[in-house]
Amino acid sequence: MDLSHKDITLEVTKKKLKCGSDTICMMPWEAMAVNMESNIRPCCRFNNKHSVSPEEYKESFKQLRIDMLNGKKDPRCTKCWEEEDSGVPSMRTRANIFHGLKFKKQHLTENFRKLTHIELSLDNTCNFQCRMCSSQYSSKLIKRDMWAVKEKPDIEFYVAKVQKSRYKTLKDMDIDWDELRSVKLLGGEPFMSPNFMDFLYFLDMRTDISKVDLEIVTNCSKKMTQEMADILNDFRYIRLTGSFDGPKKINEYQRVGSKWENGLDNWLEYGEMLNNKRMVIHQTFTVLNVNHLDESLKLYEPHCDSISWSYDEYYLNFLCAPDWFEEWILKTNSNEKLKEIFKQKRVYDDEKWRRVMRTIYALDEFYGTNIEEANPELGKILRIHNKKRVYNHTCDGDPNCFYCNMYKEVI
Numbered sequence: 001m002d003l004s005h006k007d008i009t010l011e012v013t014k015k016k017l018k019c020g021s022d023t024i025c026m027m028p029w030e031a032m033a034v035n036m037e038s039n040i041r042p043c044c045r046f047n048n049k050h051s052v053s054p055e056e057y058k059e060s061f062k063q064l065r066i067d068m069l070n071g072k073k074d075p076r077c078t079k080c081w082e083e084e085d086s087g088v089p090s091m092r093t094r095a096n097i098f099h100g101l102k103f104k105k106q107h108l109t110e111n112f113r114k115l116t117h118i119e120l121s122l123d124n125t126c127n128f129q130c131r132m133c134s135s136q137y138s139s140k141l142i143k144r145d146m147w148a149v150k151e152k153p154d155i156e157f158y159v160a161k162v163q164k165s166r167y168k169t170l171k172d173m174d175i176d177w178d179e180l181r182s183v184k185l186l187g188g189e190p191f192m193s194p195n196f197m198d199f200l201y202f203l204d205m206r207t208d209i210s211k212v213d214l215e216i217v218t219n220c221s222k223k224m225t226q227e228m229a230d231i232l233n234d235f236r237y238i239r240l241t242g243s244f245d246g247p248k249k250i251n252e253y254q255r256v257g258s259k260w261e262n263g264l265d266n267w268l269e270y271g272e273m274l275n276n277k278r279m280v281i282h283q284t285f286t287v288l289n290v291n292h293l294d295e296s297l298k299l300y301e302p303h304c305d306s307i308s309w310s311y312d313e314y315y316l317n318f319l320c321a322p323d324w325f326e327e328w329i330l331k332t333n334s335n336e337k338l339k340e341i342f343k344q345k346r347v348y349d350d351e352k353w354r355r356v357m358r359t360i361y362a363l364d365e366f367y368g369t370n371i372e373e374a375n376p377e378l379g380k381i382l383r384i385h386n387k388k389r390v391y392n393h394t395c396d397g398d399p400n401c402f403y404c405n406m407y408k409e410v411i
Helices: 010-017 054-060 062-069 075-085 091-099 101-107 139-151 166-172 196-206 226-232 248-254 260-273 290-303 323-332 336-345 350-367 376-392 402-406
Strands: 031-034 117-121 182-186 213-218 237-243 277-285 306-311
Touching (some): 054 166, 091 101, 117 166, 277 290
Parallel strands (some): 117 182, 237 277, 277 306
């Protein structure tokens, strides 16, 4: 869930949109996201279980468009509804501004209009092993995820099977390329992908890229070649999003394989090589680094045009945490949006919180690291509270009890 570091509210977004619709989203009319299995959905937030084949795309979401026109909120779009209920601008509201809903609303029907936006993960080629990520998005994580499935089945990792060269899905689709106005590329790591340059030339042969906006999400680990810069500068506009997750030590702990200084040097060099661009630093906050949120946002402000951030919703989600964790985090951070997210979304779930704890220590075991060295304040408070649970818990002698096995020296 991308949240701007700037003071942007849902009310401001709606006022700018000047549109009374609380349900219409332009994405099902003008966009598509190609997922890791080469299937299609209206956007990356749409429930992936309901993605369809490229042949079915235009017709499959007709009912979704009808419901939106009739004021119904589709449950497959839950992420945006939740953001708006929390007072945060959602992808829906931002997309409607970009796609010009206020000018097009009166012309919308149940039919797909035209494809103006594509979001595409080229492949899962990557050189990082980010702790909150999976082998679906990083080829480097296949070994880790295979280990976890075998040795730590209770943390529910999985080994993904993904296709390469997913952009080739687009070759056989009925697309009017002259209508295309924006493309977002993800990975893996796009600058490492063997398909990156091929895809840019693929676009260049099919449309006038000087009319197309291009967004690339990168981990900043690779140098930009002059050949890359030359074709990128042919696009109308470049939004480059660099991923950093906190100060040096915590960033390198969470984003295994990263070298903080190298990444920042590359990031600044990208800015020098690109012309009409916007440089955005994006941070993902998890239970591992959220206590440094304020510090992290301030750290990167001098190095970009804007900062966005999101929180992990899976392996290392802090919104299932107990009361004491929320109280501690809000004592260390003054960010108003973080406070609102805790208020609106945190629901203590003991089993999920145990799984988060198991994940932290299992990954430390695999990587040979220690959370108390990377983030001493967090490591200490987790140790204190987990030891309290050892003394107070009951497990009826379960040999797989998390607290018994993790802190045998305490009991």
